[in-house]
Amino acid sequence: RLRKKERLVRERSRQILEAAAKVFARKGFHQATMKEIAEEADIAPGTIYLYFKNKKDLLVNIPRLVTEPLLEEMQELGEGVFSEDALKQLVRRHLNRALEHVEIFKVLFSSLSLMDEKTKEEYLRRTPLYLAGEVEKRLRQGIEMGLFRPLDPTIAARAFLGMIFIFFLSQEIMPGKLIAPLDYDQVVDEVVSIFFHGILKRQSREG
Incomplete structure (x- = not known):
C-alpha cells in the first residue's frame, strides 16, 4: 500500500493532469497557459512546478x-x-x-x-x-x-x-x-x- 505522502503526491499530480487535459482540450496545447491550468485545478500557479517541469511535461504525462x-x-x-x-x-x-x-x-x-x-x-x-x-x-x-x-x-x-x-x-x-x-x-x-x-x-x- 502507498504511504500517506506518496498517496498525496499522486492525488495532487492527478488533479493537475486532469486540469491540464481539460484546458488543452478547450484551448489547444499552444494557447493554454500554466495559469489557466492552475485555475482549473484550483491551486496556485507555482504549485504545478513542484510536480511538472513545463507544459510538455504535462502533455506526456496526461x-x-x-x-x-x-x-x-x-x-x-x-x-x-x-x-x-x-x-x-x-x-x-x-x-x-x-x-x-x-x-x-x-x-x-x-x-x-x-x-x-x-x-x-x-x-x-x-x-x-x-x-x-x-x-x-x-x-x-x-x-x-x-x-x-x-x-x-x-x-x-x-x-x-x-x-x-x-x-x-x-x-x-x-x-x-x-x-x-x-x-x-x-x-x-x-x-x-x-x-x-x-x-x-x-x-x-x-x-
Whole structure:
C-alpha cells in the first residue's frame, strides 16, 4: 500500500493532469497557459512546478490518467500468464477507462505533430511501450512454460495492443462510430480470440 505522502503526491499530480487535459482540450496545447491550468485545478500557479517541469511535461504525462489505473489492475491479476478470460476482462476495463477519457486522447493526437522528437520518445516510453512491456512479460512467461508457441513476444504484444487501439481510434477519434458502429464487447471477444487461436479453421480430430 502507498504511504500517506506518496498517496498525496499522486492525488495532487492527478488533479493537475486532469486540469491540464481539460484546458488543452478547450484551448489547444499552444494557447493554454500554466495559469489557466492552475485555475482549473484550483491551486496556485507555482504549485504545478513542484510536480511538472513545463507544459510538455504535462502533455506526456496526461496518459497516466488512463494507464496508471490499468497497470494497477494488471498487477491485481498477479504475475502469472494471462488466461483468455482474464485478458478479455482486462481489455474491457481498459476500453471503458479510455472511453471515459476520450478528450485526453483527442488532445494527444492533436498535439503529436507539435511534439519534438525527444518529447515523442518520452511519450512512447511512458505509455504505449510501457503497456506493451507488461503484456510482453506475460507472453514471455507463457513461451517459457510451453503454453504458447515460440514467437517474438515484443512483436506479439505490440500487435495485440495495436489491434485494440485501431478500433478505438477509428470509432472515437475518427468518425467510425457514425459510419459503421461496432459493439465493443464483440470487438474484445473477437480480437482476443484471434490473438489466442488465430483465424485458421481448426481441423476436426477425424480430419
